Amino acid sequence: MSLEKPQDEQSNAVVAKPTTGEELAELLGDLAIGRDDHMNAPGFVIRPTDVQETLFRLRDDAGFDHLSNVTAEEREDRYETIYHLTSYDDRTREVSVVVPTTKDDPRSQSANPVFRTADWHEREAYDLIGIEYDDHPDLRRILLPDTWQGHPLSKDFDQRRPQVVTLKEWANPLADDHRDSEGETMYINIGPHHPATHGVLHVRTVLDGEQVADVDPDIGYLHRCEEQMCQTKTYRHQIMPYPDRWDYGSAGLLNEWAYARAAEDLNDIDVPEYAQIIRTMGAELCRIASHMLAVGTFALDVYGDFTAIFMYAMRDREIIQNILEDLTGQRMMFNYFRLGGVVWDLPEPREEFFEKIRDFLDDLPGTLEEYHDLISGNEILQLRTIDTGVLPPEVAKSYGATGPVARASGIDYDLRRDDPYGYYDELDWDVITDDGCDNYSRLLCRMREVEESAKIISQCVDLLEDWPEEERTIQSNVPRTLRPEDDTEIYRAVEGAKGELGIYIRADGTDKPGRFKIRSPCFSNLQTLPEISNGEYLPDMIASLGSLDIILGEVDR
Template sequence: MSLEKPVPDAPDEVGVTEDGLDYDALEELVSEHVIDRESHVNAEALVIRPDAVQDTLSALKEEAGFDHCSAVTAQEYEDRYESIYHLKKFDDPTQQLSVVVPANKDEPVSESAESVYRTADWHEREAYDLVGIEYDDHPDLRRILLPETWQGHPMGKDYNQNQPQVVPLREHVNPLAEDHSAGEDSDTMFVNIGPHHPATHGVLHVKTVLDGEQIADIDPDIGYLHRNEEQMCEQSTYRHQIMPYPDRWDYTPGGILNEWAYARAAESMADIEVPEYAQVLRTMSAELTRIAAHMLALGTFGLDVYGDFNAIFMYAVRDREAVQNILEDLTGQRLMFNYFRLGGVSWDVPEPREEFFEKIREFLDGLPEYIEEYHNLITENEIFQLRCIDTGILPPEVAKNYGATGPVLRGSGVDYDLRRDDPYGYYDELDWNVVTEDGCDNYSRVLVRMREVEESAKIIRQCVDLLEDWPEDDREIQANVPRTLRPEADKEVYEAVEGAKGELGIYMRSDGTDKPARFKIRSPCFSNLQTLPEMSEGEYIPDMVASLGSLDIVLGEVDR
């Protein structure tokens, strides 16, 4: 079957057995640092000493093969702080391990994991910014989402919400200010690209040092769209109030895909079984969303490389409109779908069913023609190839180290897709392929998205066939879920799905109430954006802009 992942040469990794991970062996591997062991819903967790983070993680990475640090969750308890490193393997993301690092309540300091996983750089900065844990040996421990002058850490327990925050422009970075950080007599020029700039796809601020037209150094500055969605989710009930929020992270629209991340985590925590019919509906709607999101990514990439007034953007938006209309028929919404419910979806396909299926089929039949047109207009254009091939190079090892996922990682030739590798929904019953390209450049990333649209179309077609033939008395769209959901206390879960931009993970901890005690979002764009300096330094400004476009970030998801 096409869905099987090529088996890697049997790696000699500690803890890998025929039937899953042997956590005892893993504990044995780093036993000198382990102080306790916890059991999370998705994986076992090792509690280690805060001054042995680097030793532990590098042993787990080198010897046990945990090469993917998916996320870093920080939280404050009554008696301690805690950072959780959610580890996975790119070869098999079902093999997971959480490493819990407690930190002292009065002086929360633990060792940084940045030297082991490059991706921990931004994740630990976020933890420092929002929760207040300090990381020893971190190369650049600054605030990342909030302004530099912010007082307090908003997700800490003793944070005063009513404290006035003074963020004067003169103390915060004024984008118009002269900058002499490069020195008076140097040949370089500092220029602020963003937060208001046509190429940044939102409010991203890229501090750039130019050497002529070439980029000597860049530093993406994020947080302009930060709303602390995590805290908003922590103040909402599991059953109904959280579900609309994921739509607001990725409004390109990756909404339904994002809803699935929360649905998966919550269903895994509360042990909810989703009816098969609802799974097919979920799969179909999610893939429709993916097509819409990839179309927009293609269009905006066109803006970046072609300039404004180009046909690509409008063509992509025109074809995306067909998807939007279908989604509108299905969910009643065009952008903020709020279609999923815990244990199912909110409605069945609209009546008359035949008409709806016909509409989807019509779109799917027209799609190959559109794609052909795009290939003619975009990927086969010599100037486009001149611009995109061999620019914005992201080698696979670097991409993995930064925790890049989604089309960005697959454009670097890494065969990693959670829909197949950590199956959920109805994906493992269907016939489709994971798309990879080996170019590692801007061109590959665009090509991956275009080919993924075709794969999504395949999935949707199979789903439509299934839905059409589904026996009428078996169309159960919603499992029986209590009106108020109160998972038992101290359950911890980290689950991820393949969103439009990559691996979207949700960590939740319950405390026995109907609201999560900690809600953490692992945004794929956040990790992907970290790779920008790797791709752009030494290249020209237009290449940096193209790389940024090929990363396909949406700032709502970066900043949350």
């Protein structure tokens, strides 16, 4: 079964919105000065001064309401910013907007007034590539320290140049220094080393009494140059270990699938059906492990409960990690997928392995019952989480929120169903949504998604058990060295544990990617934090941060 579904044929006349290249060209008219089609979507080249007008038109007249990703790159003769647009209602409708700028003055219009998620994406582009955006509200470095010199992913960056980093206390952005008099607001640094920030996140918080007046998440404390790493490795084997380390909350296989899907579509590789089922099963096990971690640490944030719930979550994760270790040979960094399949078949004896998974699945309803007793049925937690951290659906869409965060705001968006890959469309399961929009809904959404994942795994186990022995093909025939054609570009996403995990690859004719961009769901989800916590009480801000379930390895990449 091929993952590739021709995008242009998908949109039948059900929605009368312009989708194909020709229709969109007609819609854009003079705004488009050229075509630069990508493998996944039609692409239009526009002038740097027309960005907002183009995006407004695509959003309002064609329903492209999801700015999935912004990729910036430096080419031989120009800088380029690519806006990858899609729609929350129909994920298979995609369009790319390419904004070339000149070498000597890389400057284009900001997309921030159209999509608020562009704020951080463009700051990242400025930080790493060096493109400047007019009308951007706050164009400063986001991942690297303020004192950093140069733009590391631009072509003339000298990596051996010394850098100086300072540690200074940050000033209160809302008020003058009131240390001598009666202050009105108080400034607090939360993190980067803090138990409630789930890693090395730094939240600059301004408090007015007990209420949050201003929140500014400061990221980049775990910027491990993942994109640079992937650009210096070969497609066939060397890139695959890195995705495991993006979302390290045990979501390894989900991340690997993102790279596998993009690279397989780019190189036109088929994956055998049997391998797809193994992938689906492994990925859903990872999703359960990841959601368990989210639930456990959320309870830790809200109650400080290091004893019962956190330990229960860890106990269940241990079981999953054992199963995954049997399957892949590693507890966390699996490196199990290969382009065109998986690295090896299920462990022998197969019956024992299936038995182990079934035991886990049989115990799961009882386990979840325990969690519901301890967490969601608990009045204290309900008081703390219901109607706090409210994220209305329009705001979530504008920030590009995906995954459980979006689904808990009532946005019915799940790539496993909307842009099917793997074996998901053959199986019987539901997309979980909740209309609560608050911290409690996000928690519930994750717990109910665990049940759905269990359904998927159980069906996969049944399928694998009955699979005829002679048809157990785990890998298709893939050349030893992959050299996709020069200048082919693709943007592909999968439903990671935290949401839409996308990869943009531009091939440059060699066996290494010319540009490798990671669209991280946590990056967009974290952007909603100021929106959902300003005006709330400080403890609710901590709960909201926990409910967004960020993994800093994926935010910073």
